[in-house]
Amino acid sequence: AGKPLIKFSHCEKSIYSFSAPQRCPLCRQDMGSRRLEEAPVSIANPFTNGHQEKYCFLLRPTQGTFLRDYDGRSDLHVGITNTNGAVYNYNMHGVQRDNSGWEQSISIPLLQPNMYGLMDQWDKYLEDFSTSGSWLPHRYKEDSHNCYSYALTFINCVLTTEGKEQLDKSEFTERYVVPRTRLASKYITVHRAIEEQGFYVTDLP
Ligand SMILES: [Zn+2]
Numbered sequence: 001a002g003k004p005l006i007k008f009s010h011c012e013k014s015i016y017s018f019s020a021p022q023r024c025p026l027c028r029q030d031m032g033s034r035r036l037e038e039a040p041v042s043i044a045n046p047f048t049n050g051h052q053e054k055y056c057f058l059l060r061p062t063q064g065t066f067l068r069d070y071d072g073r074s075d076l077h078v079g080i081t082n083t084n085g086a087v088y089n090y091n092m093h094g095v096q097r098d099n100s101g102w103e104q105s106i107s108i109p110l111l112q113p114n115m116y117g118l119m120d121q122w123d124k125y126l127e128d129f130s131t132s133g134s135w136l137p138h139r140y141k142e143d144s145h146n147c148y149s150y151a152l153t154f155i156n157c158v159l160t161t162e163g164k165e166q167l168d169k170s171e172f173t174e175r176y177v178v179p180r181t182r183l184a185s186k187y188i189t190v191h192r193a194i195e196e197q198g199f200y201v202t203d204l205p
Pocket of ligand 1: 010011024025026027028029
């Protein structure tokens with residue numbers, strides 16, 4: 001996953017870097033005695049190790065990683081975590097139970113903390129769901145019966161169990177996926193710039 005970022009203001013700009021510098025990178029002035037409003041704040045890293053997440057929906061680029069390869073439009077692959085670090089996902093070879101490869105994911109929790117019944121049964125639900133005939137390799141179609149269909153169908157089974165309304169793909173994408181990938185894109189832009197130049201500057205909001 002990515003490094004933590006910090007943001008501070010100086011020279012009437014917002015400046016991002018990996019750690020608080022001794023001197024402002026723009027004016028070279030000593031940052032030792034900064035005013036309170038110039039104090040650095042940390043920017044949350046939007047990525048998590050999916051193998052350490054339980055009951056989550058995960059997203060990652062189909063090829064490569066977010067920080068290195070994502071351009072805002074890259075194809076995303078999605079999966080569902082069980083409680084033991086395995087990420088269930090569907091592709092042309094059927095349902096995969098990955099124990100690696102999802103170390104830099106966007107993670108969306110699927111259960112509220114008080115849903116003990118579902119938590120107890122989660123691994124069994126996920127395994128039973130995955131062994132149903134719908135997710136055999138020959139059923140796979142890149143555009144219409146894919147990793148998204150698999151994950152969303154499972155999520156809708158969970159929502160039904162919770163007595164909630166089902167979501168269609170566009171609702172799910174707009175409500176859960178787009179806000180997070182947008183945030184991730186911003187973080188990636190800043191992260192890459194700091195890697196190249198040591199810092200990143202924007203106008204104050
Ligand atoms: Zn400055």
